[in-house]
Amino acid sequence: LFGVGALTPGDVAGRVVAVIDVLRASSTIATALANGARSIVPLESSDEVVLRSRQFERRDVKLAGERRMLPIPGFDLGNSPGEYTPEAVEGKTILFATTNGTPALVATQGARDVIVASYVNLKASLAFLRTAARGGADVMILCAGRERHFALEDAACAGRIVRGLMRRRPDVALNDAAQACVLLDRRYGDRLDLLFADAVHGRALAEAGFSADLDACAAIDAQEVVPVYYDRQITKLGPG
Numbered sequence: 001l002f003g004v005g006a007l008t009p010g011d012v013a014g015r016v017v018a019v020i021d022v023l024r025a026s027s028t029i030a031t032a033l034a035n036g037a038r039s040i041v042p043l044e045s046s047d048e049v050v051l052r053s054r055q056f057e058r059r060d061v062k063l064a065g066e067r068r069m070l071p072i073p074g075f076d077l078g079n080s081p082g083e084y085t086p087e088a089v090e091g092k093t094i095l096f097a098t099t100n101g102t103p104a105l106v107a108t109q110g111a112r113d114v115i116v117a118s119y120v121n122l123k124a125s126l127a128f129l130r131t132a133a134r135g136g137a138d139v140m141i142l143c144a145g146r147e148r149h150f151a152l153e154d155a156a157c158a159g160r161i162v163r164g165l166m167r168r169r170p171d172v173a174l175n176d177a178a179q180a181c182v183l184l185d186r187r188y189g190d191r192l193d194l195l196f197a198d199a200v201h202g203r204a205l206a207e208a209g210f211s212a213d214l215d216a217c218a219a220i221d222a223q224e225v226v227p228v229y230y231d232r233q234i235t236k237l238g239p240g
């Protein structure tokens with residue numbers, strides 16, 4: 001099965017899961033790891049970030065995330081991929097709380113493997129999922145969505161991944177959501193400018209002054225990383 005689900009943790013048990021929050025958490029996570037962050041710890045609230053930071057030397061961590069798209073007062077980093085430069089993140093543990101993306105990650109307990117996918121690390125994610133599918137795994141794509149609702153950009157990206165998987169396994173079963181996502185990818189293709197202009201969250205980010213983030217999140221395959229979520233932290237999949 002190649003399936004796509006919303007925030008339905010029951011669907012992930014024993015499966016290989018790709019969590020998608022194109023705007024912006026999964027794009028930011030891929031960028032941070034590509035730029036040398038040691039790890040990212042997804043947390044459900046800013047309070048948890050502050051609490052967890054007490055377990056570290058202050059210089060080793062970055063407090064990061066957003067609330068209503070905006071950086072959290074007193075934190076080091078917001079949720080703009082462009083902030084996660086090598087200078088800012090190299091060797092650091094990022095304690096990260098966002099509205100939709102990090103709760104979606106935390107909800108994947110029971111999955112066999114969990115990766116973080118987006119347009120910026122599409123090829124790398126697809127390679128990982130293809131290998132899993134070849135080994136007989138069920139692949140489930142979890143769209144973080146927006147405040148527990150459907151998000152166009154996550155679904156279109158899920159469709160791109162499903163299509164990529166189907167190229168090698170055209171016979172595989174798709175659930176209805178996966179089929180709908182495929183149609184969305186056929187509609188938008190590489191025109192992520194049009195996709196983000198149609199999407200509620202894309203428009204909200206543009207209105208809030210984050211147009212540069214939309215460009216960063218649309219940079220297909222700019223980052224060659226597979227962020228793997230294991231033991232409550234996300235690290236870069238190593239060679240081999």
Ligand code: MLT
Pocket residue numbers: 021023024025026066069070079098099100101102
């Ligand atoms: C989230 O995780 O809710 C999103 O990344 C929101 C945002 O664009 O900051």
